[in-house]
Amino acid sequence: MKRIIFLAALCLSTLMLAAQTSTVKFAFIADTHIAEGSSTNDDLVQCINDINNLKKELQFVIFAGDITEFGNDEEIFLAKDIIDKLQIPYYIVAGNHDSKWSESGCNTFAKVFGYENFEFESGGIKFLGSNSGPNMRMAPALLPHESLMWLDSIAKATPREQPVIFVNHYPQDTSMLNYFQVLNTLKQTNIQLVMGGHWHRNTVLDYDGIPGVLGRAPAAGRNGHVGYNIVTISNNRISINERKAADGNGKGGKTGKAWYTREMFPEPQFTPDMASGRNNKYALPANFPWMTFDVNSEYPQVKTIWEIQDESDIGCGAVHSGKYVLYANTQGVVKALDTTTGTLKWSFATGGKVFSTPAISGSRVVIGSTDGYIYCLNLRKGKLLWKYKCNKSVLGSPVIMDKVVYIGASDNIFRALSLRRGKLMWEYKSVKGFVECKPFADKEQIVFGDWGNSLYSLDPATGKEQWIWRNKGSRMFSPAAVWPVKSNGRIFIVTPDRKCHAIDTRTGKGIWTVDGGRESIALSKDGSKIFVKNMFNSIQCWSTLSDDPRLEWSIQSGLGYDIAPTPAATFLLKDGREMLLVPTDKGNLFCFDSKNGNLVWKHKISVALINSIEPVSQDKLLISTMDGVVTMLSVTF
Numbered sequence: 001m002k003r004i005i006f007l008a009a010l011c012l013s014t015l016m017l018a019a020q021t022s023t024v025k026f027a028f029i030a031d032t033h034i035a036e037g038s039s040t041n042d043d044l045v046q047c048i049n050d051i052n053n054l055k056k057e058l059q060f061v062i063f064a065g066d067i068t069e070f071g072n073d074e075e076i077f078l079a080k081d082i083i084d085k086l087q088i089p090y091y092i093v094a095g096n097h098d099s100k101w102s103e104s105g106c107n108t109f110a111k112v113f114g115y116e117n118f119e120f121e122s123g124g125i126k127f128l129g130s131n132s133g134p135n136m137r138m139a140p141a142l143l144p145h146e147s148l149m150w151l152d153s154i155a156k157a158t159p160r161e162q163p164v165i166f167v168n169h170y171p172q173d174t175s176m177l178n179y180f181q182v183l184n185t186l187k188q189t190n191i192q193l194v195m196g197g198h199w200h201r202n203t204v205l206d207y208d209g210i211p212g213v214l215g216r217a218p219a220a221g222r223n224g225h226v227g228y229n230i231v232t233i234s235n236n237r238i239s240i241n242e243r244k245a246a247d248g249n250g251k252g253g254k255t256g257k258a259w260y261t262r263e264m265f266p267e268p269q270f271t272p273d274m275a276s277g278r279n280n281k282y283a284l285p286a287n288f289p290w291m292t293f294d295v296n297s298e299y300p301q302v303k304t305i306w307e308i309q310d311e312s313d314i315g316c317g318a319v320h321s322g323k324y325v326l327y328a329n330t331q332g333v334v335k336a337l338d339t340t341t342g343t344l345k346w347s348f349a350t351g352g353k354v355f356s357t358p359a360i361s362g363s364r365v366v367i368g369s370t371d372g373y374i375y376c377l378n379l380r381k382g383k384l385l386w387k388y389k390c391n392k393s394v395l396g397s398p399v400i401m402d403k404v405v406y407i408g409a410s411d412n413i414f415r416a417l418s419l420r421r422g423k424l425m426w427e428y429k430s431v432k433g434f435v436e437c438k439p440f441a442d443k444e445q446i447v448f449g450d451w452g453n454s455l456y457s458l459d460p461a462t463g464k465e466q467w468i469w470r471n472k473g474s475r476m477f478s479p480a481a482v483w484p485v486k487s488n489g490r491i492f493i494v495t496p497d498r499k500c501h502a503i504d505t506r507t508g509k510g511i512w513t514v515d516g517g518r519e520s521i522a523l524s525k526d527g528s529k530i531f532v533k534n535m536f537n538s539i540q541c542w543s544t545l546s547d548d549p550r551l552e553w554s555i556q557s558g559l560g561y562d563i564a565p566t567p568a569a570t571f572l573l574k575d576g577r578e579m580l581l582v583p584t585d586k587g588n589l590f591c592f593d594s595k596n597g598n599l600v601w602k603h604k605i606s607v608a609l610i611n612s613i614e615p616v617s618q619d620k621l622l623i624s625t626m627d628g629v630v631t632m633l634s635v636t637f
Contacts, residue, residue: 024123030197031217035069050245065095065169071102095169103434105370129167139609187270299601306342310628317357317612318624328354346382368394386422397438408435426463449479467508487527519565555597583610
């Protein structure tokens with residue numbers, strides 16, 4: 001019996017090795033950046049026509065992300081129409097341009113193309129591809145937690161000897177926050193090559209010994225001609241050649257010499273570091289370039305009361321009310337935890353990913369979902385009380401004031417709903433872009449921004465437009481992610497063109513604008529100061545009282561390069577001192593004295609963007625992070 005099993009295993013191994021020697025040849029395209037009226041559309045069409053002319057020698061096409069420019073539905077539909085002209089199969093993953101500015105909350109890409117991760121075999125080689133964030137929130141790249149778990153499950157199920165090629169938009173280096181977890185997962189396999197894009201040019205890289213390549217964009221640009229790459233795997237050798245696409249008359253097509261070539265590994269070369277990976281986040285690699293968990297022992301006044309790791313990414317803030325902590329994950333599940341212990345009390349599944357931070361009023365919880373609904377749930381049991389259907393995804397976070405819910409959606413409509421029954425009170429239909437922020441609300445006005453370069457002020461009772469402030473330049477400079485603050489007759493915002501603005505609350509006219517900021521801002525408790533986090537290691541404190549910009553203090557913060565849009569937070573101690581809590585895009589939390597910017601402490605929670613900071617009391621802080629961590633911290637001052 002043992003001899004039969006041995007012979008069967010030997011035959012299977014022989015068949016696998018034989019299959020690995022068959023030729024695999026495919027086209028490799030990245031960074032198409034499809035957009036309405038863009039020349040990049042024609043460049044991709046030219047490449048597709050050229051590929052179709054080579055369909056007898058090419059088996060499939062791999063697209064390595066940034067398929068669209070802004071990730072909106074129209075661009076995704078247009079990209080699908082163009083790519084579907086291919087006469088051979090294709091496999092595709094999303095990049096940061098497809099996910100960060102997605103009005104659908106990354107749902108449309110998955111629905112239109114049918115998946116977010118792919119797995120297939122050709123010539124005995126297993127090809128794996130995964131989407132990459134940041135999903136909706138501006139931050140460095142991150143392989144979503146659920147995608148990392150998917151990759152880990154596939155890696156464990158793949159025969160150790162089978163060659164593997166992995167596709168992701170980003171370079172698997174410090175361009176991606178959890179790069180070490182991805183590489184550690186791939187090291188479980190016979191990984192041969194990691195393919196990506198993002199840099200728009202052909203590049204050879206090394207990921208801790210794992211070979212890597214980035215492919216060019218189809219656009220002529222610095223390449224000098226419209227084109228793509230052809231990958232050939234034959235006789236255990238990988239070669240990549242750049243191909244100049246033929247013109248509309250079928251002329252000029254030419255394949256150049258190989259710019260990348262190497263022998264495949266005959267057997268698995270890598271051993272995963274079990275001390276450093278997905279299951280032990282505190283053991284970061286020795287060459288981890290950012291702040292490590294060692295900092296937590298330097299500031300022992302910050303301690304973890306409890307911490308949970310969700311099975312998915314978290315794209316919204318965590319909030320609390322009494323015994324309950326509320327948050328939702330990117331699988332669309334709203335969860336309530338016990339404030340004291342962090343244990344799960346109930347969960348409620350929506351029909352789409354959730355990036356909307358919940359709002360609580362009394363016994364009711366309101367939250368938006370990318371399935372197009374606004375939900376109202378019972379706080380104690382999670383029972384559905386009502387839901388309201390919008391025409392597109394609801395990425396915006398609600399504000400509840402005087403038993404009215406104020407919330408924006410991706411259908412160019414901002415709504416006011418009755419908290420009790422979800423009845424529409426009024427709707428404002430002139431929103432130019434989609435809404436993802438939490439609006440400012442008081443009895444005088446509702447203020448929010450969109451991804452159409454606009455900031456709106458509406459009457460809370462009627463929804464009547466009071467004014468619109470517009471930012472100049474690209475729509476990527478829109479005041480969309482910032483949560484506006486108000487003080488002394490002024491609305492304060494920051495915009496991605498690195499500006500801080502003071503705007504008259506009555507007229508919407510600019511009072512002053514200064515350099516600094518991006519999307520994160522906070523207001524002091526007495527309303528006399530705003531705190532602005534800059535991208536390059538500094539924080540500024542500005543007076544809210546002056547008609548001209550007046551800088552109170554500016555510090556080199558120690559945050560490093562940081563693009564987190566998460567609002568900072570302030571809270572008062574018993575002795576009257578005010579603390580400023582500043583989140584980062586790498587899971588670090590800094591505490592400063594708001595009077596002078598002096599550092600009080602710093603603490604590392606995870607390796608990804610901090611979504612929210614909510615002071616629960618003078619000695620407790622509630623935090624959520626994009627890689628699925630929710631934690632309650634105790635702080636001693």
